[in-house]
Amino acid sequence: MSSRPILHAAVCVLALIAILGDREALADRLDLIQKRGTLVVGVKSDYPPFGMLDANGRLIGFEPDLAAELARRLDVRLQLVAVSSTNRLQKLEEGAIDVVIATLGDTPQRRRIATIVEPNYYASGVTVVAPPGNRLSGWADLRGKKVCATQGAYFNRPMAQRFLLDLQVFNGTRDTKLALRDGRCVAWLYDDTGIASILNDPEWANYETPLPSTMISPWAMAIAASEHGSRLERILSDAIADWHRSGWLLEIEQRWDIKPSRFLADAHELWTRVRSDGDPVCTRLASGEWPTECRNKLLLTSTDVAGLYHVGLLIKERTGLNLTILYDAYDRDLFLSGLWMTLHLMVTSIAGSLLVGCLGALAAESGTPFLHGFVRLSAAVGRMTPPLLLIYLIFFGVGHIVVTRIGWTFDGSVIAIFCLSLYTGCAIVVALLEASAVLKHQEPGFSLGWRNLPRVLRLAYASVVASLVNVVKATGMASIIAVPELISASTAIVAEQGNPAVMMNVLMITYFLLVMSTVRIFNYIERRMLQHDVR
């Protein structure tokens, strides 16, 4: 009787060892691949040119090329299996395939059901197809316009919200194509990789993709969830990193005639970047992971990162406030350069308005009778021209004529400053002439000249300052001609991050503080002037 439990225990232990041993052998997929001498990769068959069938029914394309290169590295044969968007992860879990390279977007949900291999090897975004002769140069040009879209696309709603599009949603791509053909919308919102294959169709050859892709969703290779941290993951990860470094992915992209993606170019730049000590930025850390800046930023959680980034993500997780301008270096730079541009616009517009105002008033009072009437009329016309229309007129209307006749192009910010200064300057001319009239009434011999300009300015101070504060508030108008100031920067960040509530409040508060500071500065100047007068 006494030997029974021991035997029992021994059997259990043996069974456990067998199971564990077996698991060990099975768990390492790399061993299996090498034993069978074949790497089985799931790719798409209906997504040209990323994965498609050739005339002989063989799977070819961008992704099959990556699979072939992997097999070459592992020194095994390659077997390609066609998978679809619905079954690719299931087949992976079943063990029917070793790796999925099938336009798989890297999302948090998918990270829970499969092992996503970092870095990402490609990215798709959203863009528009537009008929030839469209005048689209930025996403903001589509604001309020009728834009066709295909039902069911995940990006329809966020894109409509971010760019304030008037979406006309059609059932299926065929209907959407027809709607665009018939001019029922100015453009068609679609996946940029899908668009690339549509444009290969000769019927669509003269259509264009005028806008840069947005809402970029990175693509990743995936292996089974149980393979997390395995040798296979490491090998795949190193392979992709090598491809980014060598620029090989760019070659493959070119081989398949794919429109160069910014993602690949950026990744190549990032993976070849070196620190000041000569080490590459993207080298594995002691933990075996890639540094934060080399990973998919959309999917990081606060436990993965340190520093400001950590604080920013912690705020996001706790409160839902996505303050990307705090923790994301790219957004922060975008916002700060926007702020700098806005400050530049404000200061130069103030100076320009004063210049126009003073010169106008001096010219009017110079004694030439013809000039007086001319300046007054011009000032009246200038004050009754909406600055926004003036900017359009000069930037597009006059700008185009100048480019074609003389070949000069003007920077958008220069034109915005010119138009705003002209508009505000006209108001200042009127204010100065009124003040000058008052002085003439008081002192019969008075005439406006360089010498007594400060006196007139002081008399007209309140209305001049009111005009200058208005021009400070109006600097945002430069955004309509794509000057990269605060509004442009903020809407760009909203477009990328989808955080309109946070960014619009940040924008509003920033502008509010800028206007308030301007008012304070002018009040301070007024106080100093009064003190000076008393002394």
Add this chain to the structure above:
Amino acid sequence: MTSAEIVGMLLAWTPFLAGGFAWNILISLVAMAIGTVLGAVLARLRLSGRKSLARTSLVVTELTRNIPTFVFLFYLAFLIPAEFEISGQIHVFPAWLKAALALSVAVVGFVSDNLFVAWQHWRNHNHAAALLFVPSWTMYLLIIVMASSTASVIGVGEIVSRCNIIIAAVGGDETMFWVYAYAIGYFFIFCFPLNWAMGHVKKRLLARVGTASPQKSGK
């Protein structure tokens, strides 16, 4: 394009542009209405005997003075949903109303300040000086009409948006210049007579103020 063709094109699109300009006027009037009512409330509070109320009103007025309408336009466009639901019914929040709301903020500050002064004059039986509010208000309406062109950036079908539609439809490089210049003409033709008339009214009122009370009223 010959000049005859340009004139023909502009004439053909005139009703379309005029319809757009009607939107500008509508947006401006709605903005003035909202702003005047709220501004009048603020001005009245500033005159109230209770210090806390007067101070609060002054702070709110200060706030509205520092808000740039162009930025506020984006703010409302992004943050007010295009559609909202009240007890199962879907209501649309039109973009033009967002534009009017954004513009009304500037009107609130203006009315609060100017009506406050006018009210004081009226109380002192200085009626002519108080009536100066009317030409100032009308001239401010003109400023708002010009600012209403910014509604185009959030997709309101007013005159600037329609200019862009015409340019896209007609094509041609010189079209842009003429269409925008023509649109500027609309603003001028609307604003100039009103501005001139109000300037005249202002002068008359100022003359009456001058004869009624010799002391100059400060700003």
